[in-house]
Amino acid sequence: MKSHAKVVVIGGGVVGCSVLFHLARHGWTDVVLLERDELTSGSTWHAAGGMHTINGDPNVAKLQKYTINLYKEIEELSGQATGVHLTGGVLLAATEARLDWLRGVVAKGRYLGIELEEISPNEAAELMPLLDPKQFVGAVRNKEDGHLDPSGVTHAYAKAARKLGAEVERFTKVEDIVRRADGLWRVITNKGEVVAEHVVNAGGLWAREVGRMVGLELPVLAMEHMYLITEDMPEVAVWNAKTGTEIIHAVDFDGELYLRQERGGMLMGTYEKANKPWSEYQTPWNFGHELLEPDIDRIAPSLEVGFRHFPAFQNTGIKQIINGPFTFAPDGNPLVGPVRGLPGFWVACGVMAGFSQGGGVGLALSNWMIEGDPGADIWAMDVARYGDWATMAYTNAKVRENYSRRFSIRFPNEELPAGRPLKTTPIYDLLSAKGAQWGVAYGLEVPLWYAPEGVKDEFSWRRSSDFTQVAKEVRTVRDGVGLSEISSFAKYKVTGEGAAAWLDRMLACKLPKPGRMTLAPMLKQDGRLIGDFTLANLGPLDRDGDGWFLAGSGIAEQYHMRWFERHLPDDGSVHIEALGAKLTGLSIAGPNARELLAKATRSEVSNAAFPFMAMGRMDIGMAPCLVGRVSYTGDLGYEIWVAPEYQRAAYQTLMAAGEEFGIGLFGSRALNALRLEKNYGSWGREYRPIYGPLEAGLDRFVAYSKDADFIGKAAALVERKQGGKLRLRAFVVDADDADVIGDEPIWFDGAVRGWVTSGGYAHHSKKSIAIGYVPKEIADESDGFEIELLGKRHAARMQATPLFDANLERMRA
Numbered sequence: 001m002k003s004h005a006k007v008v009v010i011g012g013g014v015v016g017c018s019v020l021f022h023l024a025r026h027g028w029t030d031v032v033l034l035e036r037d038e039l040t041s042g043s044t045w046h047a048a049g050g051m052h053t054i055n056g057d058p059n060v061a062k063l064q065k066y067t068i069n070l071y072k073e074i075e076e077l078s079g080q081a082t083g084v085h086l087t088g089g090v091l092l093a094a095t096e097a098r099l100d101w102l103r104g105v106v107a108k109g110r111y112l113g114i115e116l117e118e119i120s121p122n123e124a125a126e127l128m129p130l131l132d133p134k135q136f137v138g139a140v141r142n143k144e145d146g147h148l149d150p151s152g153v154t155h156a157y158a159k160a161a162r163k164l165g166a167e168v169e170r171f172t173k174v175e176d177i178v179r180r181a182d183g184l185w186r187v188i189t190n191k192g193e194v195v196a197e198h199v200v201n202a203g204g205l206w207a208r209e210v211g212r213m214v215g216l217e218l219p220v221l222a223m224e225h226m227y228l229i230t231e232d233m234p235e236v237a238v239w240n241a242k243t244g245t246e247i248i249h250a251v252d253f254d255g256e257l258y259l260r261q262e263r264g265g266m267l268m269g270t271y272e273k274a275n276k277p278w279s280e281y282q283t284p285w286n287f288g289h290e291l292l293e294p295d296i297d298r299i300a301p302s303l304e305v306g307f308r309h310f311p312a313f314q315n316t317g318i319k320q321i322i323n324g325p326f327t328f329a330p331d332g333n334p335l336v337g338p339v340r341g342l343p344g345f346w347v348a349c350g351v352m353a354g355f356s357q358g359g360g361v362g363l364a365l366s367n368w369m370i371e372g373d374p375g376a377d378i379w380a381m382d383v384a385r386y387g388d389w390a391t392m393a394y395t396n397a398k399v400r401e402n403y404s405r406r407f408s409i410r411f412p413n414e415e416l417p418a419g420r421p422l423k424t425t426p427i428y429d430l431l432s433a434k435g436a437q438w439g440v441a442y443g444l445e446v447p448l449w450y451a452p453e454g455v456k457d458e459f460s461w462r463r464s465s466d467f468t469q470v471a472k473e474v475r476t477v478r479d480g481v482g483l484s485e486i487s488s489f490a491k492y493k494v495t496g497e498g499a500a501a502w503l504d505r506m507l508a509c510k511l512p513k514p515g516r517m518t519l520a521p522m523l524k525q526d527g528r529l530i531g532d533f534t535l536a537n538l539g540p541l542d543r544d545g546d547g548w549f550l551a552g553s554g555i556a557e558q559y560h561m562r563w564f565e566r567h568l569p570d571d572g573s574v575h576i577e578a579l580g581a582k583l584t585g586l587s588i589a590g591p592n593a594r595e596l597l598a599k600a601t602r603s604e605v606s607n608a609a610f611p612f613m614a615m616g617r618m619d620i621g622m623a624p625c626l627v628g629r630v631s632y633t634g635d636l637g638y639e640i641w642v643a644p645e646y647q648r649a650a651y652q653t654l655m656a657a658g659e660e661f662g663i664g665l666f667g668s669r670a671l672n673a674l675r676l677e678k679n680y681g682s683w684g685r686e687y688r689p690i691y692g693p694l695e696a697g698l699d700r701f702v703a704y705s706k707d708a709d710f711i712g713k714a715a716a717l718v719e720r721k722q723g724g725k726l727r728l729r730a731f732v733v734d735a736d737d738a739d740v741i742g743d744e745p746i747w748f749d750g751a752v753r754g755w756v757t758s759g760g761y762a763h764h765s766k767k768s769i770a771i772g773y774v775p776k777e778i779a780d781e782s783d784g785f786e787i788e789l790l791g792k793r794h795a796a797r798m799q800a801t802p803l804f805d806a807n808l809e810r811m812r813a
């Protein structure tokens with residue numbers, strides 16, 4: 001075994017081998033994979049080997065498509081058969097709600113380049129002869145489904161990597177990992193030590209244990225999973241003889257089952273409700289090529305549905321039941337990327353669909369390690385979407401929930417209950433008493449809307465039980481004044497003598513003067529967005545000396561801290577802190593907001609003294625606060641930042657003072673309705689790392705000519721000159737009883753040309769709005785657009801100027 005390597009990959013399952021292959025293919029050949037046993041000694045060897053292109057997240061779906069297309073290449077490169085059978089498959093719906101969901105999947109496929117086709121149950125039965133069409137209401141055909149040989153694929157990756165110069169050391173167990181003072185990693189094994197610049201944790205079933213070696217508790221849990229294999233079935237033999245083809249794959253969502261042919265019989269896997277975690281706290285090191293004891297009682301309810309939906313199963317015997325463990329992150333997507341605070345330590349774990357996702361994970365990680373960027377939008381898989389709040393108990397609750405709902409529909413207005421409430425602010429009970437219906441962002445409970453007694457969300461693709469109440473909350477803001485809790489924003493404080501120069505390099509905007517704020521896009525080297533913030537220069541306002549305040553997307557706190565810390569100077573001249581729960585927030589907005597604030601504070605808040613984009617310290621009642629004159633509602637408004645111990649007092653003062661102005665509470669759904677009619681985008685929806693500032697309409701906040709050489713400046717100048725490819729646009733949709741939620745296709749002139757990033761109903765303007773990206777060539781057309789919603793195309797008109805307060809009179813009043 002070599003003593004030094006650029007990269008050590010820990011784990012010889014399908015994921016580790018894919019990472020190794022991609023690193024070598026990308027030109028890093030001084031790389032070694034360490035496997036404690038034979039390759040495939042974790043969850044990989046007993047997998048059912050199914051592969052699918054579809055995924056709830058379109059960006060993950062793209063990587064799944066990449067994975068499936070890769071098998072031919074690694075087979076040719078390695079000379080190792082992968083056993084790929086591209087049989088195609090049917091996705092089955094037994095309910096109308098499920099069919100609506102499938103239509104959404106078909107629609108997404110149109111701009112992802114995934115060919116999906118809605119077919120009737122009878123047509124599905126012609127393709128998959130074992131199903132009873134009477135049990136279903138519709139289906140979708142996917143030609144890119146199939147299955148493969150798990151061991152063949154893993155060895156093909158490893159052999160291809162070796163041919164390119166990478167090394168694989170089997171029977172080499174990593175026992176400890178230690179960071180040296182010079183930043184290199186000592187990877188200590190039972191056979192000696194390797195010193196490496198980078199370490200990749202692809203430990204699969206042992207990813208937690210490998211993480212613990214560097215003090216990391218990864219949110220990963222293994223679950224037992226069962227599939228059965230039948231005796232040979234005459235129906236299968238007849239079909240094979242008649243058509244000369246295998247029986248195709250089927251996913252029966254309502255039965256929570258998947259099926260495929262296995263030799264002369266069938267394989268049926270279940271995601272049962274009565275699921276069971278495996279090795280909740282510690283995965284035994286002596287586990288390897290063993291299986292777990294099957295427990296047919298646990299999967300009996302699923303099998304009952306399966307045997308009804310696929311009656312031929314009633315006449316056959318079960319040859320074998322496989323029960324094996326594999327790992328999940330709380331939301332079921334992989335954990336990939338660099339780990340904040342551990343330079344050179346990377347993870348590629350929690351991959352629950354290794355044969356659909358392993359290639360994409362390897363590609364993204366190798367790009368990231370070599371180029372400094374994953375090369376795709378992989379937010380849905382980024383390890384930084386979780387923070388320390390994703391504890392072991394939280395992960396346990398969430399993974400169990402996720403497993404039991406693996407094939408369940410999640411409606412756009414559906415909040416999942418497991419692992420909650422976890423983080424709450426001091427006014428949680430006060431808002432609950434007012435009927436707050438809670439959602440969750442980065443582990444924190446956030447009020448979505450306020451329900452009258454006895455009303456709650458009815459889950460639906462269409463407008464639902466919250467519609468009239470959200471309209472009322474919007475009216476409160478637009479006609480008087482509303483209060484909302486905004487603690488879920490990420491808040492950062494930047495201090496130190498180098499702070500201004502550092503921010504000038506990190507952010508693309510011009511730095512504001514003391515006591516002022518600005519919108520602050522942040523770019524990557526390739527000139528694309530990596531953040532959007534509100535930046536305030538606290539100057540003399542700051543009690544700890546001159547400092548800066550940043551507010552940004554709450555879900556991206558860890559993601560942004562990882563980026564910030566990576567770029568901090570070594571000399572200690574800049575300090576950045578994520579304030580998290582140390583600072584809570586309230587927002588007041590509406591035409592009466594100033595009068596309300598004036599009543600609640602003794603500070604001068606006239607427009608002259610405290611204009612739009614000012615920031616100041618003021619006491620609200622007795623509570624010391626930092627107040628910014630800005631509002632995402634697009635109305636006259638203020639964001640009030642307050643230490644948690646004062647939040648109740650500030651809230652109660654504002655509510656009492658607001659009584660005479662008709663104050664009411666509004667939640668994030670009303671906020672969405674308000675920001676849509678202002679054409680405001682948000683991080684994670686309109687603003688993502690695949691769009692440039694010009695494309696996203698944020699170029700007006702980019703100080704292209706400022707002296708500072710901000711990150712991404714050169715690329716942003718190129719974008720400005722060449723015009724980029726896309727444009728973000730708002731549309732008014734002729735909708736019926738449903739509004740877009742995001743990821744719907746935008747049609748123009750009879751072809752799919754763009755995609756929706758978000759939308760909803762703008763209650764004040766009484767219009768259904770969709771925001772999304774279209775190619776710049778058609779971005780100035782006003783007509784000819786259609787947006788596909790629940791399987792139907794609706795006419796959409798471009799809305800170039802905001803429907804509300806286009807001249808900014810209300811906001812700057």
Ligand SMILES: Cc1cc2nc3c(=O)[nH]c(=O)nc-3n(C[C@H](O)[C@H](O)[C@H](O)COP(=O)(O)OP(=O)(O)OC[C@H]3O[C@@H](n4cnc5c(N)ncnc54)[C@H](O)[C@@H]3O)c2cc1C
Nearest residue numbers: 011013015036042043044048049050174204205353354355
């Ligand atoms: C019953 C069942 C059916 C499945 N069906 C499918 C399916 O149809 N399609 C699909 O895509 N997926 C399926 N899966 C899931 C699939 O198996 C996983 O997604 C995949 O195996 C994950 O691979 P991995 O490389 O991340 O982890 P693992 O396969 O667990 O590999 C991790 C490797 O790391 C090694 N290792 C760990 N710690 C160390 C250390 N300290 N030193 C050295 N080596 C170490 C282990 O020995 C192991 O070989 C199924 C899983 C099960 C259990």
